[in-house]
Amino acid sequence: MSFRAPVRDLALALKIAGHPALAATAFAELDEDTITAVLEAAAAFTEEELAPLNRKGDQVGARYENGKVIAAPGFADAYKAFVAGGWNSLSADPEHGGQGLTKAMELAVFEMVHASNMAFGLCPMLTQGAIEALDLHGTERQKRLVLPRLVSGEWTGTMNLTEPQAGSDLAAVTTRAEPDGQGGYRLYGQKIFITWGDHDAAENICHLVLARLPDSPPGVKGISLFLATKREVLDDGSLGVANALRAGSIEHKLGIHGSPTCVMLFEGAQAELVGEVNNGIAHMFVMMNAARLQVGVQGVAIAERAFQQALAFSQERRQGRAVWSAEYPTPLYGHPDVRRSLLLMKAKIEAARGVCMTTGVLADQARLAAEEAQRATARARQELLTPIAKAWSTDIGVEVASMGVQIHGGMGFIEETGAAQHYRDARIAPIYEGTNGIQAIDLIGRKVPMENGGVMDALCADMSATVEDLVATPGLDGVAARLEAGISALERATDWVLKNKGPNALAAATPYLKLAGDVIGGWMLARQALAVAGGEDAWSRSKAALARVYASQVLALAPGLADGLTENADDLEAVGADALGA
Numbered sequence: 410m411s412f413r414a415p416v417r418d419l420a421l422a423l424k425i426a427g428h429p430a431l432a433a434t435a436f437a438e439l440d441e442d443t444i445t446a447v448l449e450a451a452a453a454f455t456e457e458e459l460a461p462l463n464r465k466g467d468q469v470g471a472r473y474e475n476g477k478v479i480a481a482p483g484f485a486d487a488y489k490a491f492v493a494g495g496w497n498s499l500s501a502d503p504e505h506g507g508q509g510l511t512k513a514m515e516l517a518v519f520e521m522v523h524a525s526n527m528a529f530g531l532c533p534m535l536t537q538g539a540i541e542a543l544d545l546h547g548t549e550r551q552k553r554l555v556l557p558r559l560v561s562g563e564w565t566g567t568m569n570l571t572e573p574q575a576g577s578d579l580a581a582v583t584t585r586a587e588p589d590g591q592g593g594y595r596l597y598g599q600k601i602f603i604t605w606g607d608h609d610a611a612e613n614i615c616h617l618v619l620a621r622l623p624d625s626p627p628g629v630k631g632i633s634l635f636l637a638t639k640r641e642v643l644d645d646g647s648l649g650v651a652n653a654l655r656a657g658s659i660e661h662k663l664g665i666h667g668s669p670t671c672v673m674l675f676e677g678a679q680a681e682l683v684g685e686v687n688n689g690i691a692h693m694f695v696m697m698n699a700a701r702l703q704v705g706v707q708g709v710a711i712a713e714r715a716f717q718q719a720l721a722f723s724q725e726r727r728q729g730r731a732v733w734s735a736e737y738p739t740p741l742y743g744h745p746d747v748r749r750s751l752l753l754m755k756a757k758i759e760a761a762r763g764v765c766m767t768t769g770v771l772a773d774q775a776r777l778a779a780e781e782a783q784r785a786t787a788r789a790r791q792e793l794l795t796p797i798a799k800a801w802s803t804d805i806g807v808e809v810a811s812m813g814v815q816i817h818g819g820m821g822f823i824e825e826t827g828a829a830q831h832y833r834d835a836r837i838a839p840i841y842e843g844t845n846g847i848q849a850i851d852l853i854g855r856k857v858p859m860e861n862g863g864v865m866d867a868l869c870a871d872m873s874a875t876v877e878d879l880v881a882t883p884g885l886d887g888v889a890a891r892l893e894a895g896i897s898a899l900e901r902a903t904d905w906v907l908k909n910k911g912p913n914a915l916a917a918a919t920p921y922l923k924l925a926g927d928v929i930g931g932w933m934l935a936r937q938a939l940a941v942a943g944g945e946d947a948w949s950r951s952k953a954a955l956a957r958v959y960a961s962q963v964l965a966l967a968p969g970l971a972d973g974l975t976e977n978a979d980d981l982e983a984v985g986a987d988a989l990g991a
Contacts, residue, residue, distance in 0.1 A: 411456070411460065412455070412456055412460040412463075412524060412525050412714060412717065413456065413717060414448075414451070414452030414455055414456055414521045414524070414525070415521075415524075415713060416445075416448045416449055416452050417948065418759060418762065419448060419517045419520065419521075419762070419766075420444070420445065420448060421937055421940065421941070421952075422517075422759070422762045422763050422766040422767075422933075422937070423444070423513060423514075423517060423766055423770070424940060425763060425767075425933065425936040425937055425940055426513065426763070426766045426767040426769070426770040427767075427770050427774075428444075428511065428513050428514075428766070428770050428773075429441065429444075431511065431513075431770060431773055431774060431777065432444065432511065434777075434779070435511075435773070435777040436509075436510070436511070439510065439511070439514075444514065447499075447510075447514060447518070448517060448518070448521075450494075451496065451517075451518040451521050451522075452521055454490075454491070454494055454496065455521040455522055455524070455525035455526075456525065458487050458490055458491075459487060459491075459522060459525040459526040459529055459530075460525040460526060461483075462481070462482070462483040462484060462487055462526055462529065462667070463525065463526040463527075463528075463529075463667075463830075464827060464830070465481065465482050465483060465667075466481040466482070466483075466484065466526065466528050466529065466666060466667025467528075467664075467666050467667060467830045467834075468666075469481055469482055469666075470666030470667055471484075471608070471659060471666070471667060471668065471669035472659075473656065473658055473659045473669075476655060476656070477607065477609070477656070478606075478607035478608050478609070478656050478659060478669045478671065479608075479609055480608045480609055480610050480667075480669070481528070481666070481667035484529055484608075484610060484667060485608075485609055485610040487526075487529060488529070488532065488533075488562075488610040488611065489610070491533065491562070492561065492562030492563070495508065496518060496522070496533070497533050497536065497560070497561065497562035498560045498561065498562070499514060499515040499518060500512050500514065500515040500537075501540055501544075501560040502544060502560075505540075505544070505552070505556045505557050505560045506557045506560045506561055507540075507560050511769075511770075511773045512769050512772045512773050512776075513766055513769035513770045513772075513773055515537070515769075516702065516703070516706050516765060516766060516769040517766065517769075519533075519534060519537075519703060519706055519710075520706045520709055520710045520713070520762070520765075521710070522710075523706060523707045523710035523711065524710035524711065524713045524714045525714075526667070527665060527668075527707060527710065527711055527714075527834050528665040528666065528667030528668035528834070529667060529668075530707070530710075531604050531605060531665065531668045532565055532604075532605040532608070532610065532668070533562070533565070534700065534703045534707075535565070535566050535567055535568055535604055535605060535700065536559055536562070536564075536565045536566040537699060537703070538566065538568060538695075538696035538697070538699040538700045538703075539559055539566025539567070539568070539615055539617055539696060540556065540559050540560055540566070541695050541696060541699050542617060542634075542683070542692060542693070542695045542696040543555060543556045543559070543636075543683065544556065545692075545695055546634070546683050546684035546692045546695065547636075547683060547684075548681065548682075548683070550644075550681070551636060551681065551683065553646075554642050554644075554646050555615055555636065555638070555642060558613070559615060562611070563611060563612065563613070564611055564612065564613040564614065564615055564638075565605060565608075565610070565611045565613075565614050565615070566614070566615045566616075566617065567603055567604065567605060567606050567614060567615070567616045567617065568603075568604075568617055568693070568696055568697070568700065569584075569600040569603055569606075569616050569617060569618040569619065569673060570582075570600070570619050570693065570697075571600060571601050571602045571603075572584065572598065572599060572600055572601060573599065573601055577843070577844060577847055579619065579629055579632065579690060580627075580628040580629045582619050582620070582621065582632055583598060583621070584596060584597065584598025584599070584600065584618065584619065584620040584621065584675065585597050585598060585620055585621050585622075585623070586620040586621065586622050586633065586635055586680060587622075587623065588622075588623075589679070593679055593680060593681055594622075594635060594679075594680045594681070594682065595653075595677045595678065595679065595680065596618060596620055596635060596637055596654070596675040596677070596678045596680045597675055597676065597677060598620065598675050599657075599672065599673070599674055599675070600618065600672070600673045600675070601660075601672050601673075602660070602670055602841070603616075603670065603671045603672070603673045604668055604669075604670055604671075604841075605668060605669055605671075606656055606669065606670070606671030606672075606673045607639070607655070607656035607669060607671050607673075608669055612640075612648065613638055613639050613640050613642075613648060614638065614639040615636060615637075615638050615639075616636070616637045616638065616639075616654065616673070617634060617635070617636060617683065617693065617696060618634070618635045618636075618637055618675065618680065619632050619633075619634060619635075619689050619690070619693060620632070620633060620635055620680075620689075621633070622686060622687070625686075625687055626687065629690045630687060631687055632687065632689040632690055633682060633684075633685075633686050633687055633688070633689040634682070634683040634684055634688075634689035634692040634693055635680040635681065635682060635683060635689075636680060636681045636682075636683050637652060637654055637675065637678045637679065637680040637681075638652060639651070639652060639654065640652060641679055652678045652679055653675070653676045653677040653678045653679070654673060654674065654675045654676065654678040655673070655674050655676070656669075656671040656672065656673060656674075657671075657672040657673070657674045658671070658672045659671050659672075660672070662837070663833050663836055663837070664830065664832075664833030664834040664835070664836060664837060665833075665834050665837055697842060697843065698795060700842045701795055701796070701798075701799040701842050701843060701848070702765065702768055702769065702772070702795055702798055702799065704799055704803060704838050704841065704842045705761070705764070705765045705768075705798035705799040705800075705801075705802035705803060706765050706802070707803065707806065707838050708761060708799075708802035708803035708804070708805055708806030708807075708835070708838050708839075709758060709761045709762045709765055709802050709805070709806065710806075711806045711809075711810060711831055711834055711835040711838070712754070712757070712758045712761070712805055712806045712808075712809035712810060712835070713758055714831055715754075715809055715810040715812075715813035715828065715831035715832070715835070716751070716754045716755060716758060716809055716813060718813060718826075718827065718828055718831065719751065719754065719812070719813035719816040719817065719828070720742075720751055722741070722816060722817055722820075722826075722828075723740065723741040723742040723747055723748075723751060723816055724740050724741075724742050725740070726740065726741050726817075726818075726820075727739060727740055727741070728741055728744075729744070731743030731744045731745075732744075732745065733745070741816065747816060749958070749962075750812055750815070750816060751816070752954065752955060752958045753812075753958055753959070753962050753963075754809045754812050754813070755955060756934060756955040756956070756958050756959040756962075756963075757805045757808070757809060757930070757959070757963075758805070758809060759933070759934060759937065759955060760805075760930030760931065760933050760934050760959060761798075761801065761802040761805045761806075761926075761930060762933075763930065763933025763934070763936070763937065764794065764797060764798050764801065764802060764926065764929055764930060764933060765798045765802055767794065767933070768791055768794040768795055768798045771787045771788075771790050771791035771794065772787075772791050774787035774791075775787040775788035775791055786867075789859055789860070789864045790864060790867070790868060792856055792859070792864075793852075793856045793857070793859065793864050793865060793868065794929075795856075796848035796849070796851045796852040796856060796922065797848075797852065797922060797925055797926050797929065799842065799843070799845070799848050800839065800845035800848035800849060800852075800922055800926070801922060801923065801925075801926025801927075801930070802926075803835075803838035803839040803845065804839055804845060804923070804926075806835040806838055806839075807832070807835045807836055807838070807839060809835075810831045810832040810834075810835040811832055813828050813831060813832070814828045814829060814832050845919070845922075846918070846919060848922065849918035849919045849921065849922040850915060850918050852918065852921065852922050852925070853906050853914055853915075853917070853918045853921055853922075854914075854918075857903060857906055857907065858907060861907075862903060862904075862907050865899075865903050866900075866903075868929070869896050869899060869900050869903075872892070872896050872928070872929070872932045873893070873896055875892070875932060875935055875936060875939070876889045876892055876893045876896070877889075878939055879892065879935055879939065882938075882939060882942050884953050884957075885935070885938055885939070885942070885953060885956065885957075887957060887960060887961075888931075888934075888935055888938070888953075888956045888957055888960045888964075889935075891931070891960035891961070891964040891965055892928070892931050892932060892935055892960065892964060894964070894965075894967065894968055895927065895928040895931055895964045895967035895968075896928060897968075898924065898928070898967040898968045898970065898971035899924055899925060899928045899967070899971070901971050901975075902917075902921055902924055902970075902971040902974055902975065905917075905974075905975045906921055912977075912978040912981070912982060913977050913978050915978070916977075916978035916981055917974040917975065920970055920973060920974040921974050923970065924967060924970045924971055924974065927963050927964065927966070927967055927970070928964065928967055930959070930963070931956075931959055931960060931963065931964045934952075934955055934956040934959050935956050937952050937955075937956070938952045938953045938955070938956040940952075
């Protein structure tokens, strides 16, 4: 089916996140008409250029031939069109050729890119992270010769962390960097799962690589960050010979077949240090944190695509007689349980979109707010929300895509309908850029304890203030009661997490993140409903209905989730693998 970019929903999510006020104060030229024009132009591009390639990308995929990777059919030309349209440079610094727009605007555009063609979107997504890393930590040479070409899209970027023995445990990285005696380095080692590690869509590829120098300290404290390009970059900016790195193969994956996931071999590749020696993890985290929020947006995007297909199918497919219609056979949408599923899918999408766009606006505020105190407050809340945006949104992507298959019934299990592709594509997002379990541990271990819990306390206080507005708005008092109970459950769970360390807290990490996401997502929907309250059109009226459905189906469960996560981990410790396998 065709894809329709959710421009109006994206604009609402940006509005409740505070983007209009940010734009008005930091960007005099970025008025509402300009924002709308950018979103509508992105919608047209993704609908017309990228969405038609999505199915072919899944069916044919990228190819590995004679030691080189060939992009999926149409992808190379689409990438050139993407670059020509200026979509690669939205939030980059104008000093390097960027447009200097907000990070939130870039996220909104990339949601449409990922929804139309997730496998394609991974290429420019990683380039954005490389741009941010080099902008902050690159040398003068790298900023002069490499950064502008990443911003323009002439070259693309990758992130090389994982090795066969070092997945999430980066302390186990063994790729080595040896000084070449001329101020540079030579890289030796193997990296796996490198997204768009090789392709024919751009003339050069810039690999950011974690590696160890001789005699570096053990563990993560001995890892440095290096830049190695597919073709060497000469001092005048021209391209030299092919570097001593190559794709050894591409992976055969469950989904995102159009995205070449490469095994990269570094066989004495010429490289440059990025940032400080032995501080590579901190430098790479600039790229990783950017990617984590983008992956959260991917979760929203693939959910949107799966939902749109399921909604269309529910109106086309006729089965049985429904209680709300005299027709026989009745479209599936006429059956209450199907309609409940679709409304819940839509509600979760909009809740997750709100979380991601709000996190993006906070990133902008942390950079652009007038006062340092405002920047610090925004930065702290952004850090708190980032693991939630990544993990909770991608879990919703899988859940909604699965529900989409279910609504298709047996036809959803058949590849020809395309519903299965969305489910397969969605499943990677909770895994890469830091598994969702790692995001949950980061949330309880690093983010919730910030300011002795004060950052989460301030967020809960803001959510509680919204409850008062809901009570005063006709039709939303029930949402107020559910949201208030959810906030109370989150506060209770937060107090427990702050008081408990070790196995008990680690065992509670994932349910705590889910609870936080569920409650904050409910807050997003409540604010959306308030923002359009009184509107007479069907779209405006639907926002209150979505908030009520979410309150009854999701927020109502929050107190029980809080109760459950505070149980200790004794059973987890006591039951060995042999007992489970008996």
